[in-house]
Amino acid sequence: MVIKYLIEKEFRQLKRNPFLPKLILIFPVMILLVFPWAADFEMKNINLHVVDNDHSPYSARLISKISSTGYFRLVGETPQYSKALHDMESDRADVILEIPQNFEKNLVSSGSARAMITANTVNGTKGGMSSYYLMGILNDYAAEIRSELAGPVVVTLAPQAEIVSQFRYNPYLNYKVFMVPALMVMVITMLCGFLPGLNIVMEKEAGTMEQINVTPVSRFTFILGKLLPFWLIGFVVITLCFGVAWLVYGLYPQGNFGTIYFFAAIYILVVSGFGLIISNYSETMQQAMFVIFFFMLIFIILSGLFTPINSMPQWAQFITHFNPLKYFMQVMRMVYLKGSGIAEMKTQLFALLGFAVVFNTWAVMSYRKRV
Amino acid sequence: MKVITAENLTKKFGSFTAVDHISFEVEQGEIFGFLGANGAGKTTAMRMLCGLSKPTSGKGMVAGFEISKNPEKIKANIGYMSQKFSMYEDLKVWENIRLFAGIYGVPDKEISHRTDELLKNLQFEGQKDALVKSLPLGWKQKLAFSVAIVHEPKIVFLDEPTGGVDPAARRQFWELIYQAADRGITVFVTTHYMDEAEYCNRVSIMVDGRIDALNSPQNLKQQYDAANMDEVFHRLARGAKRNSD
Known part of the structure; x- marks a missing residue:
């Protein structure tokens, strides 16, 4: 199995990288520690x-x-x-x-x-x-x-109606409960989108890409060899996020961890595939960085992370249909706050599966072994 | 037996013809020198033969497979070492050997045995655990060559394999080439060094995308009435219209 050697190689390189393993651990922790406090719309002071x-x-x-x-x-x-x-x-x-x-x-x-x-x-x-x-x-x-x-005795003649609001799912209207699960999506997106994206371009710049191109490794095997390591890293990252959310904010999903892992397994393939497509079309790191950054910004702003999608103009709402972030963010909030299961999230499931298939097929097709 | 045949092989980039209808044949076990000035089209021609670049027109057979139709079959039967040194710098010596042996389908059990053999042959046993980036250039080149033939290919393509090292290191490198040729591996090598051209069984000299001369070094020297290959090269290259890059 050729794939075994390719995956082995990726992990060895990752292990020797002076920077990436630290980034993979520190980035999620920092985002989850800092963001929920800073991105809080509750007015104080x-x-x-x-x-x-x-x-x-x-x-x-x-x-x-x-x-x-x-x-x-x-x-x-x-x-x-x-x-x-x-x-x-x-x-x-x-x-x-x-x-x-x-x-x-x-x-x-x-x-x-x-x-x-x-x-x-x-x-x-x-x-x-x-x-x-x-x-x-x-x-x-x-x-x-x-x-x-x-005085103490008041007789009101006018009829009065008292309205009692019942807040479901987030009874104390705590903004952090709303933000933290969505921020996990952002963390996964950044790490599992950027890293594979830069990885192939790095090989192009080092010249090792040409060496691989002249071997009989199939395009599918090569892309799979790039995807799988980041897929595993994604699981580590999301588990780390669960830990931070629980320890720092006392948050744990109302629903099942299994449901989240199930959706995460698909979602990581979506973003990694996306990163690989970009890197197939890029010749240099700068080029890949800028293009990925451009899409990340749009994805994040149109994901409903900060502003509700329903209050966006029609055309923007239309664009959000093509934003994988939106679906996984909905999944995370639904599982964390409402305890939803897979049955209630069929739309999200099919959307994410669709993205995963399209992006990864595209990634394989756009990888050219021969010019 | 012929392991490489090219018939009117041509590569155009837009209106620029990098390789212009070249035809030649290479016998099994031969050391075939592919000479030419910078920009003459050597690397482009070699990339077509390795299945890295699609020919615009013409035909080519490498290791029994047609280069336009079966590039992946060709890749399983050749080794390749490019002028840009391309092993993984952040992997150890044995890890690089294991990776490429594995990719070319050497059975897992045999890899460690072949690794030891390869390192022993290079007298590199002590460097097994060294990171490739820590090795001197001459060593890297010898290692890269050994890795390129770790799967015992029919042909190995070398693109300016000895650039930037001293004559002693180059001589050692050529000893490895002879060892490989003795085992029946055909060696297809491009070079700038005319003393290396003398080591080849036959050489072809490319000028402006065409092959202007093809013969054994001995015959070429006679034909052009030259004392050495350097003179032969200069006589031919004088006619070049393209600027070298």
């Missing part, structure tokens, strides 16, 4: 500047209520709106809350008072979320005051 024109016990109570929530950080308190605005212009404040004169007086006498929120919406999501948070706190505060002033 919003810089709040308060313009208090009232200086009353009620306004003071409002301010302390806001700062006690933990979402806001009081960075300034001035009586002048223009000063606060200047703070925002120099990026020291994200939100300004202006409490007008007679805030307390109006509140006590008529039961309603006005306040103004100014939010910096350069980053639309952040600005919107922070004013939304602040409004929530204000409403809460108003309700508190109203009930205090009205």
Whole structure:
């Protein structure tokens, strides 16, 4: 069996490489340790500047209520709106809350008072979320005051409907639970896509490729000899990811590990095959690097890792059908959060199988032993 | 028995004709020198014979197989050593031997035996566990040649195998070539060194993609009234139109 010698050779080379074995171990750990904290859309530490024109016990109570929530950080308190605005212009404040004169007086006498929120919406999501948070706190505060002033017995005549939300699968709306499984997909994609991609080009540059081309090794055997080692490495990497997710974030799949390994086995073939295609068409490392990087960026951005695919424009949603990352990311999130099994993920299964067959056939066909 | 025959073999790259209707035959066990200036088309011709490059037109038989139709069959029957030294630098000596022996279908049990034999013949026993990149160039070339014939091919193709080493190392290398020829392996070798041309049974000299002379070194010297192969080469190469690269 010729394949045995080829695989032996790949592992020997990998073992002697001063850099790659370390990369394979450190890269997944670093991504999983750093990314979930950095790529978190939950708003914290919003810089709040308060313009208090009232200086009353009620306004003071409002301010302390806001700062006690933990979402806001009081960075300034001035009586002048223009000063606060200047703070925002120099990026020291994200939100300004202006409490007008007679805030307390109006509140006590008529039961309603006005306040103004100014939010910096350069980053639309952040600005919107922070004013939304602040409004929530204000409403809460108003309700508190109203009930205090009205006394213990309140009879409301208007009918009221109370809405109770039940959050399924991720009850605490923890963003990390959502991100970590998807980040594992990114790690696998980067390692199992880049490494085989650069591997063949490296042989072309070293001249060993020509030596192999003049041997009777078949194209299929050669490509298989390149795929299998990275397939095994992929399993090591994903197992490492499971470990980090459990130890650091206390995350483990609701579903079966076997389901993930099953899908991973197909997915690694998909990305490795993709890397091999690129390297068959590239003559130099730089060329292969840039091309792979180009596709990686598109794959990641259109995968639903950060932004939901449903909120993308139609044309972008169409492109995501051809993105293998999307399917495996869905699988990971479904197994980790919902505990889905293979039966619920038939679409993803067939899509990934399709990619694996097409990419690897292409990789074999595009490898030319003769020019 | 003829192991290589070429009939009007031609390779064009666009409008440029790298190899222009060459015809020749090589006998089994012969050491056949393939000479020519840089850019004369030696390497291209050799790549066609090895099944690495598709001929534009013409026919060629190597080891009994047609080069356009059965390149993979040819590859199983030849050895090849290119001018760009191409063993795996990050593998040990014995690992390289094992890899190529395995690829060419030498049975697993026999590989270690052949490895020892090969290293003994080269007096390399002490270097079995050395990484190839740590060896001096002359040693690498001898090792690469031995690896190229580890599967006892019918023919071995050598593309400028002795570039960049001193005369003593070149002489040692040629001793290996003679040993292989004695065992019946046909040697097809390109070279720049005219003293090496003298070692060949027959030489062909390529000028501008054509074979302008083909004979034994002795006959060529007589034919061109020259004292050595160097003079023969210069007389022929003077007519070249292509710039050497």
